[in-house]
Amino acid sequence: MAGPLEGIRVLDLSRILAGPWSTQLLSDLGADVIKVERPGSGDDTRAWGPPFLAREDGTPTAESAYFLCANRGKRSITVDVSSEAGQAVLRELAKTADVFVENYKCGDMRRYGLDYDTLAELNPRLVYCSITGFGQTGPYSHRAGYDFVVQAMGGLMSITGECDDLPGGGPQKCGVPISDLMTGMYASVAIVSALFERVESARGQYIDMSLLDTQVAWLANQASNFLVAGSEPRRWGNAHPNLAPYQSFATSNGALIVAVGNDRQFGALCGALDLGELARDERYTTNAARLKHRESLVCLLANRFRGRDTAAWLVGLEAAGVPCGPIHSIPQALSDPQVRSRGMVFSLPHGSGAIAPQIANPIKFSRSTVEYRRAPPVLGEHTDDILSRDLGWSADRISVLRKGGTI
Incomplete structure (x- = not known):
């Protein structure tokens, strides 16, 4: 054709x-x-x-x-x-x-x-x-x-x-x-x-x-956030204004990103990190609650992620169905098998x-x-x-x- x-x-x-x-x-x-x-x-x-x-x-x-x-x-x-x-x-x-x-x-x-x-x-x-x-x-x-x-x-x-x-x-x-x-x-x-x-x-x-x-x-969701709520959007670095946890985390030898988009995925993340109690904590059971208590949640997750290397975490997270990925350089991205x-x-x-x-x-x-x-x-x-x-x-x-x- x-x-x-x-x-x-x-x-x-x-x-x-x-x-x-x-x-x-x-x-x-x-x-x-x-x-x-x-x-x-x-x-x-x-x-x-x-x-x-x-x-x-x-x-x-x-x-x-x-x-x-x-x-x-x-x-x-x-x-x-x-x-x-x-x-x-x-x-x-x-x-x-x-x-x-x-x-x-x-x-x-x-x-x-x-x-x-x-x-x-x-x-x-x-x-x-x-x-x-x-x-x-x-x-x-x-x-x-x-x-x-x-x-x-x-x-x-x-x-x-x-x-x-x-x-x-x-x-x-x-x-x-x-x-x-x-x-x-x-x-x-x-x-x-x-x-x-x-x-x-x-x-x-x-x-x-x-x-x-x-x-x-x-500007998509960022402009919509402002038009709906009236509050000026801010810079979040690698974090997300509407989701948590949705950001990068340091590991023992580098970093990775975790992109939790719903409560089910958050539960899977907690299981993969052996932090099942967080999934039952009312401060974190819903995305709205996690955004409200973002600082304490990120602190707990960051401490756990620093305990293992990137490759090990990625294997476990992928097996659990948690959206995640390495942070590639351009040479690494262009040579990725996918x-x-x-x-x-x-x-x-x-x-x-x-x-x-x-x-x-x-x-x-x-x-x-x-x-x-x-x-x-x-x-x-x-x-x-x-x-x-x-x-x-x-x-x-x-x-x-x-x-x-x-x-």
């Missing part, structure tokens, strides 16, 4: 992460993604290294690991978007595209004649997605948006990190640019939804995606002659396929192919554009 988006063409004018993450997902699902890049330098993240991909003999390529994580499966064309000739090239490509994705500042696309209204006149079926830090409307719409800034402004950092009164306490950003990543995921859902709607309406539409909107949207058995790490031959390691798409269909047709492209790798095969332009016409610096 082909990918479910086979036959869909995406014109991708996005850079950095939120947009490229979205379009990589569309590519994995079968879409033909044409990545438009600046001649000479390309997507900013190509230079975001080290580390850079190396060939088998150890010689480095120009491809950063950062760029490799978000641009699999795409065809790269270099076009000077700021030039009239380059804008004409992109309008020609937009005529045959199903989706147009961009993350330029508000107003830039209109100034270039590449805004939704202009392109919709050429291609009424076009689904056009703009991704910015703060959206197309509102008092901050003119601001440039960065993941780190949005994590701070959107409330995430206020609930991430250790409590203020503990060593290392204070607001922390997430270890990956999660606002970018989640905006890319929401954008993909929006794009596919608009394509589905187009089946009936035969018309495209405009999608306005904002990093700040997305960050606020996925991760490997699910095919989450693989490699693709790269145009530079190197082999590009990749993290797989987690979607697994029963009939459709996830497609890994090519590694992240070398800058401008497919320029001639796209202009000649997709637009039918002659070699002479392409040569004129290249000599003029348009491509």
Whole structure:
């Protein structure tokens, strides 16, 4: 079976992460993604290294690991978007595209004649997605948006990190640019939804995606806690605001996490720790009671966990049906037998002659396929192919554009 988006063409004018993450997902699902890049330098993240991909003999390529994580499966064309000739090239490509994705500042696309209204006149079926830090409307719409800034402004950092009164306490950003990543995921859902709607309406539409909107949207239970109770959520470190015990514990040689989600699991935990009396103690019999008496409960559990090593505890807890797990480093996570058995790490031959390691798409269909047709492209790798095969332009016409610096 082909990918479910086979036959869909995406014109991708996005850079950095939120947009490229979205379009990589569309590519994995079968879409033909044409990545438009600046001649000479390309997507900013190509230079975001080290580390850079190396060939088998150890010689480095120009491809950063950062760029490799978000641009699999795409065809790269270099076009000077700021030039009239380059804008004409992109309008020609937009005529045959199903989706147009961009993350330029508000107003830039209109100034270039590449805004939704202009392109919709050429291609009424076009689904056009703009991704910015703060959206197309509102008092901050003119601001440039960065993941780190949005994590701070959107409330995430206020609930991430250790409590203020503990060593290392204070607001922390997430270890990956999660606002970018989640905006890319929401954008993909929006794009596919608009394509589905187009089946009936035969018309495209405009999608306005904002990093700040997305960050606020996925505050999830933390925002709901505040809206329902009116109390400001706090940082809990590795603990949970609504469940106990649901946190990390130190062992004799490291640490592990325990994730008790109900009273039955708490009873199983007590049995595995040989602390059966706690399961009968009215201070701990229900989750609400455990939250009220969290401090004393955690103290008792922490003392017991320090008595054995991590591996021994994990065997006992798993046998008892208590949700738990080790705290892996990234190398440990990527070499975990479950991760490997699910095919989450693989490699693709790269145009530079190197082999590009990749993290797989987690979607697994029963009939459709996830497609890994090519590694992240070398800058401008497919320029001639796209202009000649997709637009039918002659070699002479392409040569004129290249000599003029348009491509």
